[in-house]
Amino acid sequence: MNCIPRRLQPLHAHLIPGSTTRIQQSPSRLPTTWTRYFHPGASFRALELAFDYHENGGKAKGAPIVFLHGLFGNKKNNRSMSKALARDLDRPVYAIDLRNHGESPHDRIHNYTALAEDTENFLQQHKLKEVTLIGHSMGAKTVMTMALRDPSCCASIIAVDNAPVDAALTSDFPRYVEGMKRVEDARVMDNKSADKILEPYATDIPVRQFLLTNLVRTSPSEPLKFRIPVRILANSLDDMADFPFTNPDERWFNKPALFVRGTRSHYVTDETLPIIGRFFPRFELVDVEAGHWVISENPKDFRQAVVEFLQDKD
Structure with a gap:
């Protein structure tokens, strides 16, 4: 898609006037150890996912990044951005094809629990630790699902233009x-x-x-x-509009989380920010001048937001 370079908006929040986007969880809320959570329901057969590996000519040696595309997309959509992040951050990037997309296998079951289990299996197969999970749209809900199922699976998440709510897809x-x-x-x-x-x-x-x-x-x-x-x-x-978790008092992710939304998109409204803050108490928010296809419409500002967020965590 055509890129439309624009100025990156500063981090901000609309939860409470004068508040910041990084919300600290109260000490009483902190679990003493992370335990593995499973969403109620049947466990699905995990599929082996196709992927591209970007390591900046062997120079990228840091903690890995795993990049998940959106609905109807594939790993090639994120090729240029994956290469750029590998260079900028000295971190290898795995761009994967989710089930029923790209070169990955097909299966009649396609919901966020199945997508999460596939990706969790991918992390285990490749022995990936301290991972940053980046996902756009369908991929964003997948990484949120993974973080809430098992907070120990990753060090941080970046969710691009989607929120942890049940919301009908646009027409x-x-x-x-x-x-x-x-x-x-x-x-x-x-x-x-x-x-x-x-x-x-x-x-x-x-x-x-x-x-x-x-x-x-x-x-x-x-x-x-x-x-x-x-x-x-x-x-x-309908499953893509759904979200597996509904009670942030039972499941939350108390690690860094960046939410990037397009200013011309309607997927992450101001009304969703309080629920994001309850599921992801340490979340930060960046608005990028774009529609729903944030990464392809405004790669420059998206890249800047990701690099600043992850460099701050190093």
Whole structure:
């Protein structure tokens, strides 16, 4: 998508007039040790996730960063930012494909508990410790879920343009799904035909180009198809609007947490800030001049926010 460089807004909060975004948890709230929490319900079969590894030519030796994309995205969306953060912070970056996306396996179950278990399994497989988890949109709710399930799984989180609340997805996402279904049903042979069919459902060119990056051809004589399982994801939209935890008196994450929101997005409203503060008492907030696609619309200011946050924690 096109980048629109803008000025980074300073850290601020709207919880209480004159308050800061970093909220200290009272000593009575602090647990003496972190214990592993599991969200009630069935445990899902963890899938082995595809990933790209960025280490700045072997120079990045610090604590790892794990980068999670949003709905309909993949690890390649975050390639440039991953490389930049590896250089800026001297920390290796693992950009992963979540289940039903990119090169990772498909499964009919697609909710935040399953996404969290997959990523927890990834951390265990690769023996990653003191991790910073960065996630955009669907990825943001995944890293929040992980932090609340098991606070010891990471050292900090960065949640990009999403909040720990049940909130219906904007009407755009069901339209995108319907458009992608129409493309597959038409059995198109070229991107131009796919773009024409998708245009009424995704009128913004950058969004349409983003969705069409998922089109692949299995053989020269076969029509194009989406590598993401469109119908599985269509049936999971309600789960993507959901959030597994509802009681911040039972689960919270008392480690550094950065929330980055787009100034033109409606996913993290001022009304959600108090609940963010209860689940994540040490959270900081940065507003970036962008819509929902914060990282691609304003990479400069997003990068600055992340680097300042993580350098401050070193």
